[in-house]
Amino acid sequence: MEVPDRLDEAGLLAAARDGDSTAFDQLVGPYRRELTAHCYRMLGSVQDAEDAVQESLLSAWRGLGGFAGRSSLRTWLYRIATHASLRLHSKRPRRLVSPDHGPARRDTSDLGEPVLGPVWLEPFPTAGDVPAGGWDPAEAYVEREGVELAFVAALQHLPATQRAVLILRDVLRYSAAEVADLLDTTPASVNSALQRARASVGDRLPAVSQRDELSALGAEGRRELVDAFVAAWERADVPALLALLAEDARFTMPPLPAWFDGRADVGRFLAERVFETPWKLRPAWFNGQPGFACYRRDPSDGMFRLSAVNVLSIRDGLVTHLSSFIDPELLPLLGLPADPP
Template sequence: MSQDTLDRARAGDEQAFRELTEPYRRELRLHCYRILGSLTDAEDVLQETLIAAWRGLTGFAGRASVRTWLYRIATNRCLNALREAGRRRPPEPVPPFDPPEPTRRGDTTWLQPYPDTMLDRVADHAPGPETRYHSREAVELAFVAALQHLPPRQAATLVLRDVLGFSTAEVADMLGTSATAIKGALQRARTRLDQRRHTIDPERVPLPGSPEERHLTRRFADAFTSGDVDGVVTLLTDDAWLVMPPAPHEYHGPPAIAAFLTMFTTWRGRRRFRLTPTRANTQPALGCHLTEPGGSTAHPAGLLVLTLEVDRIRTVTWFLGDDLPRRFGLSGTAG
């Protein structure tokens, strides 16, 4: 950042302001997503952050970097959003058939997937030396979902310290508290996160884009599109989960998952699913479109994200939003 650019931005030059803030837009959006769990909310808060930064630029003293200043605004805007609206839960969808009794009803129904295309260039700004989580691990669905169970300030503290590597003093300044309070919040957050999160040994996860990952994803897609419930079940771990945000229904174990898929396949009848490969949260994903027999237009039917473990699938997360294929740039035209 040059002093000239800062001076021009303070004088009301919008182009200069964009030059100051554009390098951090992508990482700020990801930061908001981690805390909020919802890409829709993250994009809203990012816009609020940039508006607040524009209006407050004259008060920026330059004691911290522009990046740190923006993270302070973004983090507090996230906390304000959670405090003012509680959790903006999406309406629970009404299933078109009577599903079997779920194993449990999930409480993070606002969770949304994050397109890998939005992760491009985020790594240009290397995390600080005190990070505990690899950049890939810190955007996986299991990590983001576990963060949603932490008190908001604990989640923000953990992300700022353990994901981004800001110092204790920097985080205390961002959150307007003491270093002692930050240390306590971080310890509690780490303990809670370990309790909530199922950790898979990285050595047991196929590498992104590897032949093993592609083969397992293709086998799942072939079985799912053909209505081969047994074929899907053979690919699951014994402790697999099927979850479907924003629906709260969650099914644990192959028998429960098979019961749901059997009922769903019966309801689907002669209609066909078309699955288009993509990636979300650094994991293999499949955009879903449902096509009527002989139809040329496929109706959007959400997005499947697969969590893999060795040569099996540990979690199938079926996000049910109709706008998700479009958000991932997937066409609704049947091929």
């Protein structure tokens, strides 16, 4: 069957039920990005999120005949994606951030052996800075809501069902009754799990969210911070970088276990190890936070190649956490060019 480009949802659903895979792709395509964000919140990994979405869409295709329309298509897809994430979560250890793995180090000569495998929290690529006039409400929960690094890291400390309840209730704004139906449980169980989850996550989050910190900084302030960071990093200007860091700033770099705590130790690590070779930085956004694709010059041929992703966490206009991700298997999955543009 040939499907016109602009069928409404009911028409696409009917065509997909008749076995038209193109109609199915058009039907679920508008939901794919938000489903990926949902699975990422659940799993803390962009790789696992993609696997969960692939499994979910395959299950939806196979089970489309059983979709009775008692809920919206979106809610039905979230049900499938949530259960796919719960199944995958049961096969994985929880994702860690560096302080969960071990104490900070001071010796810059020993960064430890990389800890490989599905261990570390991963960054999630998001759109750029806040557009003029703010985010479109339909995109806000994907690009800014509920994907901040600190929030996703805190979620990893919850049991899987509590994690699902918190996300479905507080991020996606489903009612207790809807969440109970999604998870095959009762509203009373949902409310109990939500109360415990909120208490646990609240203890692990900063007082002010990154969304509010960045809003307080303003568009001009955000641009100035990003420009100053890029310029200082590319000059290997450690004093200029230290001026952008809070006193309690941290530098983490999974899969290496080493991390540095405090502006002085971070500065020493930058001077003694990071700037042994030149870099080029290109601004990018991850988890609704400013970040950079970082290209290091290869001494063998002088070419700059993607070697890290850095994500900034901000407090009162200063960088409190420089989250660097250097896993060579992760970097190609983040949608960044291998060479600087």
